[in-house]
Amino acid sequence: MRYISAGDIEKYSYCPLSWWLSRKEKHVESEGVKKHRKIGKKAEEGMKEIKRIREFERDVLYFASGATMVSLVGVAMLYSSYAIAIAFHITAIFWLLAALYLLWNSGRYETLWSEAYHRMMVVIPIIATLLSILSVSFLIEPNYFLGYSLEIASLLWLIVATFFFYKMLKSEIRYSKIRKELHLPDGEIIYVDDLERSPILKSEKYGLWGRPDILLKVGEDYIPVEIKTGRVPRGPHFSHIMQLTAYMLLVEENYKAPPYGLLKYGSYIFRIDYDESLKRILLEKVDEMRKALETGEVHRNHNRPGKCRHCSRRDICPERLE
Numbered sequence: 316m317r318y319i320s321a322g323d324i325e326k327y328s329y330c331p332l333s334w335w336l337s338r339k340e341k342h343v344e345s346e347g348v349k350k351h352r353k354i355g356k357k358a359e360e361g362m363k364e365i366k367r368i369r370e371f372e373r374d375v376l377y378f379a380s381g382a383t384m385v386s387l388v389g390v391a392m393l394y395s396s397y398a399i400a401i402a403f404h405i406t407a408i409f410w411l412l413a414a415l416y417l418l419w420n421s422g423r424y425e426t427l428w429s430e431a432y433h434r435m436m437v438v439i440p441i442i443a444t445l446l447s448i449l450s451v452s453f454l455i456e457p458n459y460f461l462g463y464s465l466e467i468a469s470l471l472w473l474i475v476a477t478f479f480f481y482k483m484l485k486s487e488i489r490y491s492k493i494r495k496e497l498h499l500p501d502g503e504i505i506y507v508d509d510l511e512r513s514p515i516l517k518s519e520k521y522g523l524w525g526r527p528d529i530l531l532k533v534g535e536d537y538i539p540v541e542i543k544t545g546r547v548p549r550g551p552h553f554s555h556i557m558q559l560t561a562y563m564l565l566v567e568e569n570y571k572a573p574p575y576g577l578l579k580y581g582s583y584i585f586r587i588d589y590d591e592s593l594k595r596i597l598l599e600k601v602d603e604m605r606k607a608l609e610t611g612e613v614h615r616n617h618n619r620p621g622k623c624r625h626c627s628r629r630d631i632c633p634e635r636l637e
């Protein structure tokens with residue numbers, strides 16, 4: 316099957332002849348493309364900040380839970396109590412059972428609230444381990460030197476955790492600034508169109524490919540964002556909606572069906588809901604394009620002189636309207 320790009324769908328939906336003529340064009344970097352690249356760079360900075368936030372978050376979790384563990388074991392080293400040891404022992408068994416239950420069920424929840432589930436799969440075994448260590452520590456004879464040493468060590472770990480927390484907050488502030496500059500809604504930037512590094516999204520089933528400008532992760536959903544530079548229209552253009560629909564279909568094929576996509580014109584953002592009727596219109600256009608590629612028969616499909624006036628291929632178009 317011949318692959319068709321989301322960018323070509325946009326051109327075809329504007330005017331089939333415009334798409335046909337564009338196939339012979341040499342790529343020239345216009346002002347719009349340069350502006351687009353600048354926005355992409357900003358979005359990429361945002362994506363890097365998100366990566367840093369996730370790394371600092373992990374460091375905070377490791378050092379804070381480590382400090383808590385060391386501190387509690389330190390306290391346990393200062394006392395000895397059989398009753399407390401038994402209480403910790405029983406509680407640890409419950410947490411261990413909860414960890415085993417999560418592990419056993421992990422396949423079922425893979426696609427649902429997977430992120431929260433995976434966090435629980437990390438935190439619950441840590442708590443079970445801590446309780447087990449405590450239950451043993453309370454059985455050991457008090458050792459003041461070891462107890463106080465562990466308390467000092469836990470304090471140092473807590474200082475390191477606070478440092479990472481500070482770094483995480485700084486990255487969050489930077490990310491929120493970038494998001495505001497780009498006028499993007501809440502969500503994490505996880506993909507930015509970059510010719511060298513971004514993977515192409517492909518659909519073998521429909522023979523489509525493309526790179527959305529931005530992919531936002533909002534909760535558990537992946538939302539494609541298409542950025543358009545130039546004049547802000549009163550409403551989203553049909554050709555842009557088709558291009559965004561192609562990205563939504565690619566997101567559906569590569570991740571999961573998005574509830575909507577976003578078309579961004581300057582600081583204005585239009586939300587386009589993704590549904591079966593929109594997908595059907597897109598696939599009809601793709602079929603028409605494949606037929607055109609086979610037959611080589613492509614013509615203007617409108618009678619709007621205004622459209623031709625704004626068309627970048629009017630100078631070479633044999634069917635333009637004056």
Ligand code: SF4
Binds near residue numbers: 624627628
């Ligand atoms: S000039 Fe008009 S007919 Fe020709 S490609 Fe452009 S929009 Fe289509």
